[in-house]
Amino acid sequence: MQAGSPSGISQALAQFIAHCHWEDIPEAIRHEARRSLLNYFAVALAGALDPTLDIAVATYGRFAASRQASLVGRPERFDMLNAAALNAMSANVYDFDDTHHPTIIHPTAPVAPALFALAQAQRMSGAELLLAFVLGVETECRLGNAVSPGHYARGWHITSTCGVFGAAMAAGKHLALPSGQLVWALGSAASQAGGLVETLGTMAKSVGVGNAARNGLLAALLAQQGFDGPAAPLEGARGFLRVTADQPDLSTVTQGLGEHWQLAANTYKPYPCGVVLNPVIDACLALAADPRLRQAGPAGIERITLTGHPLLRQRTDRPAVATGRESQVSAQHAVAVALARGRAGLAEFSDSAVRDPALCELGAKVAVREAEGYSVDAVQVRIDLRGGMQLQHSVEAARGSAARPLSDSDLEQKLRELGGAARPGWNAAPLIDALWRLEDAPDAAQVMALAA
């Protein structure tokens, strides 16, 4: 189709997906897919233990039609639709999952769980799973590009709303649906797209993320049986793009398909908190190791001043927080915990960490200043010690940013840490190994056995 033409977007996207082969995927993108899956299992293993999942597993457990598919990090087994939903919830519950930078979509949570669930129900090779995964991510992120930034700004939880299309196309690819049926699947996905920013910070968010994986898979299964849909579910006058964005950029859905891959813009978080806090934590962890600060101790600190991008102050200047979840967007808490404990993992952003009076006291000394010339990945942290001494640390590009991505071994370490946190004796090596070698696996479902 012509670049920029608004007509036939659904058809063109479906045709691309139907005809794309593993050989068409560049090695860099294949590797990014593996990295995304490593990160997925890391965050899902952690999230699986959250109370959100306890309630969801109990409630969804009343409606398990089979034990075909397993959960990451939990012993229960479900039919593939429920397993897709619950694993997507686990992956995203802490917002510690991957981020597609242009859209802030968390791309893996809706797509990978749908595919692994399908792989447990009907044989799928590792390469087939990776190809379907790449195409699912391509779909959801391209739709996200088309509706950004107005869509999220209006209040749509973009991971959920766009994710259902990603899951539908990933599952549809594995089911080898022809392009006409892929368009039908986009239609049933469009009927099910939903999720609101208002629910962030509550369990209700997770229903929407779970639905994205579940309902995308359902849309593909329905289309396979002949369940039809409109000709232009995406670009139609009352289709997804126009209804959920005031000024969608329709051309970006198909422009450069097969040349520019969305996975190239995927990033992974080193810390379980809002991305604008990444440079702050980098700086504070460096300062925590400074012998002068160790000698002074928390009592010797008079004032801590953060200088950074306006978003840092606007989103995270939160002196008093009540819950672990709230602490994930509090500069005061992030600074205090990084300086006092020299760590910034899930335990440091938990309800119990928030109740530590020493951290409250230290956090009360933090001030956040806006300044020109800082990117969201940069910050300057200055500590005034009693007696007049000043310590200072600046970060230009935070760990996990596009300029300084987590390395492969960082991701391995993240999986080891998050997977092993509440599972003493658990050995992450077989899972890590299986994910790096997934392309050659005859049965992708075997990965799930290593993550249960």
Add this chain to the structure above:
Amino acid sequence: MQAGSPSGISQALAQFIAHCHWEDIPEAIRHEARRSLLNYFAVALAGALDPTLDIAVATYGRFAASRQASLVGRPERFDMLNAAALNAMSANVYDFDDTHHPTIIHPTAPVAPALFALAQAQRMSGAELLLAFVLGVETECRLGNAVSPGHYARGWHITSTCGVFGAAMAAGKHLALPSGQLVWALGSAASQAGGLVETLGTMAKSVGVGNAARNGLLAALLAQQGFDGPAAPLEGARGFLRVTADQPDLSTVTQGLGEHWQLAANTYKPYPCGVVLNPVIDACLALAADPRLRQAGPAGIERITLTGHPLLRQRTDRPAVATGRESQVSAQHAVAVALARGRAGLAEFSDSAVRDPALCELGAKVAVREAEGYSVDAVQVRIDLRGGMQLQHSVEAARGSAARPLSDSDLEQKLRELGGAARPGWNAAPLIDALWRLEDAPDAAQVMALAA
């Protein structure tokens, strides 16, 4: 709460629902609830046989966790979530279900299936079901009022988007959730609200309607287990009302709660087609009985002229239609079939009726004119016969309009006809009787046994 105050709408609505008793419901509204259920079983019995349901039942059937709940008009049994979804699809697949006039929501399809499914899983008396039904309809239609007309005009399928809240509050009422948990259920419903006008006329529409019933019920079950949500899922800055409407009228959600009931504005269709065609069909059925027309026959008709509200021409001036579904919004087809066959039921708006060349020929003689001073419920039909004679019939208020609602016996007849159409020998009397007496039934689920 103060009338017109935008704050605390979710809370106020939840408190009203939590504290409302059957004794608070006026007899006229109780009776309208029974009428709505009569109409529900009529249209669901018909819709259950559509190919949309064959595919959905086969696909959803792979994920049936139990046989606790039954389907209207079909032998298969499902768990309550799947049964709620499939029965909602049956009720709405032909758009022959009830219409809340101010919003054009079809209010019963998302709510009644969720309640009957729940009643089959855990004991519910008839009066309990009716109360929960009234409150579910109250919820979805009040939200619909608040987002209308911009919401539907933008492309939201309002029956699906608002219906999920109705199902959630109906189920939550039966589960006796306190108001705080009802607000949580509104939150999980908000996470799941979706459905696009673009999908109308295709099977994909039905996934959204089914989800409204299913996911509303799920939201209530989750809330019962402590699955939390935001404080203001409806009125929050990124909540349902503001995200899905450009200028929501927040005050209408709670104004006059318990005084003005939305069921009072519910109406029922006499014919399975767009409501603007109702007066046209009334007039043509009257003309079809005219001996002068019978004598002239279709060949003796030179021209048929409809004069009515602008919407009549804008929505239904469709000379050539290809499918039964399309014929439901074609004035040409409606006129032809009513005049030629003297009937206007589901068989007259089917794929096979559309293929009848005699109807095409007759329809080609129809012209539609806009005129001032006609309501959408009114029309003038003039037939010019060859030789100069003119026949004319005017309708001021169509059957099924608010001014001329279907009578109780009309609704009984609708149930008999639609239920018996493909079920020779089926006796509707026990079901009709059980619905009129539902208030006194110790077990509401017994109705379902009469409709399987």
